[in-house]
Amino acid sequence: xxxxxxxxxxxxxxxxxxxxxxxxxxxxxxxxxxxxxxxxxxxxxxxxxxxxxxxxxxxxxxxxxxxxxxxxxxxxxxxxxxxxxxxxxxxxxxxxxxxxxxxxxxxxxxxxxxxxxxxxxxxxxxxxxxxxxxxxxxxxxxxxxxxxxxxxxxxxxxxxxxxxxxxxxxxxxxxxxxxxxxxxxxxxxxxxxxxxxxxxxxxxxxxxxxxxxxxxxxxxxxxxxxxxxxxxxxxxxx
Amino acid sequence: xxxxxxxxxxxxxxxxxxxxxxxxxxxxxxxxxxxxxxxxxxxxxxxxxxxxxxxxxxxxxxxxxxxxxxxxxxxxxxxxxxxxxxxxxxxxxxxxxxxxxxxxxxxxxxxxxxxxxxxxxxxxxxxxxxxxxxxxxxxxxxxxxxxxxxxxxxxxxxxxxxxxxxxxxxxxxxxxxxxxxxxxxxxxxxxxxxxxxxxxxxxxxxxxxxxxxxxxxxxxxxxxxxxxxxxxxxxxxx
DNA sequence: ACACCAATGGACCATATGGTCCCTTTATTC
DNA sequence: GAATAAAGGGACCATATGGTCCATTGGTGT
Numbered sequence: 001x002x003x004x005x006x007x008x009x010x011x012x013x014x015x016x017x018x019x020x021x022x023x024x025x026x027x028x029x030x031x032x033x034x035x036x037x038x039x040x041x042x043x044x045x046x047x048x049x050x051x052x053x054x055x056x057x058x059x060x061x062x063x064x065x066x067x068x069x070x071x072x073x074x075x076x077x078x079x080x081x082x083x084x085x086x087x088x089x090x091x092x093x094x095x096x097x098x099x100x101x102x103x104x105x106x107x108x109x110x111x112x113x114x115x116x117x118x119x120x121x122x123x124x125x126x127x128x129x130x131x132x133x134x135x136x137x138x139x140x141x142x143x144x145x146x147x148x149x150x151x152x153x154x155x156x157x158x159x160x161x162x163x164x165x166x167x168x169x170x171x172x173x174x175x176x177x178x179x180x181x182x183x184x185x186x187x188x189x190x191x192x193x194x195x196x197x198x199x200x201x202x203x204x205x206x207x208x209x210x211x212x213x214x215x216x217x218x219x220x221x222x223x224x225x226x227x228x229x230x231x232x233x234x235x236x237x238x
Numbered sequence: 239x240x241x242x243x244x245x246x247x248x249x250x251x252x253x254x255x256x257x258x259x260x261x262x263x264x265x266x267x268x269x270x271x272x273x274x275x276x277x278x279x280x281x282x283x284x285x286x287x288x289x290x291x292x293x294x295x296x297x298x299x300x301x302x303x304x305x306x307x308x309x310x311x312x313x314x315x316x317x318x319x320x321x322x323x324x325x326x327x328x329x330x331x332x333x334x335x336x337x338x339x340x341x342x343x344x345x346x347x348x349x350x351x352x353x354x355x356x357x358x359x360x361x362x363x364x365x366x367x368x369x370x371x372x373x374x375x376x377x378x379x380x381x382x383x384x385x386x387x388x389x390x391x392x393x394x395x396x397x398x399x400x401x402x403x404x405x406x407x408x409x410x411x412x413x414x415x416x417x418x419x420x421x422x423x424x425x426x427x428x429x430x431x432x433x434x435x436x437x438x439x440x441x442x443x444x445x446x447x448x449x450x451x452x453x454x455x456x457x458x459x460x461x462x463x464x465x466x467x468x469x470x471x472x473x474x475x476x
Numbered sequence: 477a478c479a480c481c482a483a484t485g486g487a488c489c490a491t492a493t494g495g496t497c498c499c500t501t502t503a504t505t506c
Numbered sequence: 507g508a509a510t511a512a513a514g515g516g517a518c519c520a521t522a523t524g525g526t527c528c529a530t531t532g533g534t535g536t
Contacts, residue, residue: 013503016513035360037275040493051515052495062494112363120422121359122273125350135422166431169419170412173432177415181407184358184373193404194411201439251533254483278523289485290525300524 020058022048028069032115036066036122066123067130073115074137078144085144089151091203098199101175102192110182110191116141117176118183142172149202159207167202174198258296260286266307270353274304274360304361305368311353312375316382323382327389329441336437339413340430348420348429354379355414356421380410387440397445405440412436 012020026048030039041062045052059065084097112118116137123130146168152158178194264286268277279300283290297303322335350356354375361368384406390396416432 013512015503019513033363035275035363037273037360038364041495042493051513053497053516054514056495057513113359117418118359121351121356121418122275124421124424125271125273126276131422131424135424138419138422167435169428169431170435173412173415173419173428173435174408175415176418177411177413177432180355180359180414180418181376181411183362184369184376186362186369186373190407190411193407194415197405197408197411197436197439201435201442204439204442251482253533257483279525280523289483291486291527292484294525295483 016058019050019054023050023055023058023065024068024072027065028072028115031066031069032073032112032118036069036119041065063127063130066127067133070119070123070130070133070137073119074133074140077116078137078140081141081144085148088148089155091152091157091206094148094199094202098192098195102188102195105179105182105191106188109186110179110184110188111186113183114176114179117179138172142168145171157206158202159205162205167205170201171195171198254296257288257292261288261293261296261303262306262310265303266310266353269304269307270311270350270356274307274357279303301365301368304365305371308357308361308368308371308375311357312371312378315354316375316378319379319382323386326386327393329390329395329444332386332437332440336430336433340426340433343417343420343429344426347424348417348422348426349424351421352414352417355417376410380406383409395444396440397443400443405443408439409433409436 023044027039027044030043030047034043041052041055044050044065045055055065059068084100088094088097116134120131120134120138123134125131146164149158149162149164149167153160153162153164158164174194174197175191178191181190181194182188261282265277265282268281268285272281279290279293282288282303283293293303297306322338326332326335354372358369358372358376361372363369384402387396387400387402387405391398391400391402396402412432412435413429416429419428419432420426
């Protein structure tokens with residue numbers, strides 16, 4: 001049986017689809033650790049154990065492959081974030097999301113940064129179609145954050161006047177900036193601190209006082225946020 | 239007369255220094271708009287009107303050139319920020335700094351991102367020496383932000399318990415993340431919003447009530463911050 | 477003036493890289 | 507089971523790219 005390839009109308013067998021997926025997965029990994037520019041097609045062929053003709057059978061060229069990698073990586077990130085954020089409707093839930101990201105990044109000492117963010121900054125000024133794709137994914141990701149905030153608002157935790165979209169943008173900015181600083185410093189700490197500042201801001205808007213072991217409303221320093229509670233060792237950067 | 243080249247002990251005449259500077263400047267520009275990886279040595283030669291032997295006379299290879307570009311760009315950024323932040327000791331002064339950065343970025347619709355941040359994310363996982371250099375520059379930049387916050391603290395505007403370093407890290411993260419989102423969206427708005435969220439957090443810590451037309455202590459939304467006062471049209475992204 | 481070395485021009489090279497072509501093998505369809 | 511199309515292997519190509527070399531010019535110091 002053959003299915004129809006959505007992107008170019010060519011017929012695709014199960015085997016072909018598997019090969020295609022193998023190529024994209026290998027390329028995604030390589031581009032994540034080496035960067036897009038530093039990843040050659042030969043690298044991809046070697047890593048995926050596929051011949052050159054197959055690559056060109058499935059992709060028009062490197063640009064098309066990069067486009068596919070963006071979709072693939074983006075899909076994974078969105079799926080992961082949907083799982084992590086889709087049903088969060090409390091501040092502690094948001095903090096657990098933060099902890100997971102920080103801990104995960106700590107495993108690599110910040111290396112490689114955000115899989116989507118790295119692609120974004122390398123591709124944005126080179127390939128406009130790719131840039132738009134990444135931008136769209138960021139928007140979707142940010143929408144998931146906005147969803148959490150909206151649930152907080154609907155539940156009466158955040159005041160109705162709070163601008164959900166702007167808070168989500170700020171949180172996203174802090175997250176991406178944190179990834180970048182951590183990548184450059186090879187240390188998660190700045191990432192943790194950046195996100196914590198955004199979360200502290202959001203918490204400062206809360207209508208309902210948090211539970212005792214949580215943030216004190218109007219607290220003055222950030223330090224508290226970085227050494228407290230269900231804190232994983234990750235924040236210490238090791 | 240010949241001066242001594244600090245980096246390799248070779249003597250350098252004024253002419254040589256000028257050529258070297260021309261190469262670095264051209265490379266810095268190209269790498270800023272095209273990225274490091276996409277900039278070839280031939281590009282640099284063409285843009286600087288210099289022969290290949292000269293490039294290799296002054297630099298051991300592309301890596302060394304990249305290192306020099308980092309120093310050059312870093313120096314410019316630090317100088318600019320020292321001018322902009324060195325004597326700031328008020329919240330309105332900090333806002334003016336924000337406005338200048340946002341407006342400047344708005345001119346290019348966010349393209350190219352932060353000159354240092356772009357280098358950072360492209361170089362961090364490739365060349366460890368370069369990564370450390372960029373990291374050092376970020377630290378220096380962040381130190382300038384910390385200086386402003388310390389002055390605010392010393393002046394009694396920020397409470398003594400506020401953790402200056404963490405606030406500076408958070409502000410830096412918001413700035414860099416904002417640059418990145420703006421670059422990807424080709425729109426300054428997310429950059430403005432990110433920084434505004436960080437500034438709003440800092441303002442929420444203020445001991446002294448800001449002047450009437452400024453932030454209301456404990457204000458609930460960000461929107462106010464993005465449409466108010468000495469706001470340049472830049473924030474609207476066009 | 478002379479020795480010396482930096483500065484410069486630019487040809488030349490090895491190789492890496494994206495991309496093309498063609499032939500063989502495997503699967504699908506009727 | 508023949509016809510057809512997809513999947514796969516891999517040689518081959520043009521060119522881009524980082525890097526080398528050497529000869530020539532120009533400036534500096536004594």
